Amino acid sequence: QVQLVQSGAEVKKPGASVKVSCKVSGHTLTELSIHWVRQAPGKGLEWMGGIDPETAKTTYAQRFEGRLIMTEDTSTDTAYMELSSLTSEDTAIYYCTTNQIGMFDSWGLGTLVIVSS
C-alpha cells in the first residue's frame, strides 16, 4: 500500500515561493505517477499538474505555467511541488496523489499553505 507523507504547513508572504514535499513509502517513486491537487478554503478540488514516470515529462495546468515546478528525487523517493509568485489566492491545502490512468487513488494528508502579509 502506498503512503504519501507531506511536509508541514507553511506561511508565506505575497510574492514568495513555497516548496512542498511528498515522501513515498510502500513503493518506489519510479513506479508511481505523482500529481498535485489543491483545495482553497471552502472550495473544490483543482488539478495542478503531474509527472509521468515513464517519460519523466511533467504536465502543468495552464493557469500555473511559468510559476509551478514539480520535481522528484528518486534517491529519497520524494516528490516536490514548488509554486512561486504567491498571492492570497494561492492559500490552500496542497495534496500530492498517485495517478493510475486518470484515477487518483492514494493521497497525502495535505499541506496547508497560507499566503498573508
Add this chain to the structure above:
Amino acid sequence: DIQMTQSPSSLSASVGDRVTITCQASQDISNFLNWYQQKPGKAPKILIYDASNLDTGVPSRFSGSGSGTDFTFTISSLQPEDIATYYCQQYDNLPYTFGLGTKLEIK
C-alpha cells in the same frame, strides 16, 4: 478545458434514503469519469472509477453509471458515515477537471 457541472451543490437526506448526484461534462468523455468522497478535514477518497467500477473495499451501496456527457452517482441507502462532499472528475483530456462538489447532509 472540459467543464464538469455537478448537481445539486448540496443535498439533505434521511438515513436509508436513496441519494442521486449528477455530473454533466461539457463534451463527450466516454466513461473517463471518477467519483470521490471527501469527509471534513480529510483527503479525498476514490469511490468509483471509469464511471461505474467500485474501488476495492467500497461498500456496494455506492454505484455509478453513465457515459458520454451524463453521469450519475447513487447511494442506495444513505448511512450516517456517508456525510461528506462528493466530487466527479474527468480524465479524458488534460487538464483533469473536477465538478464543484455536492455536500451531503443528514436530515
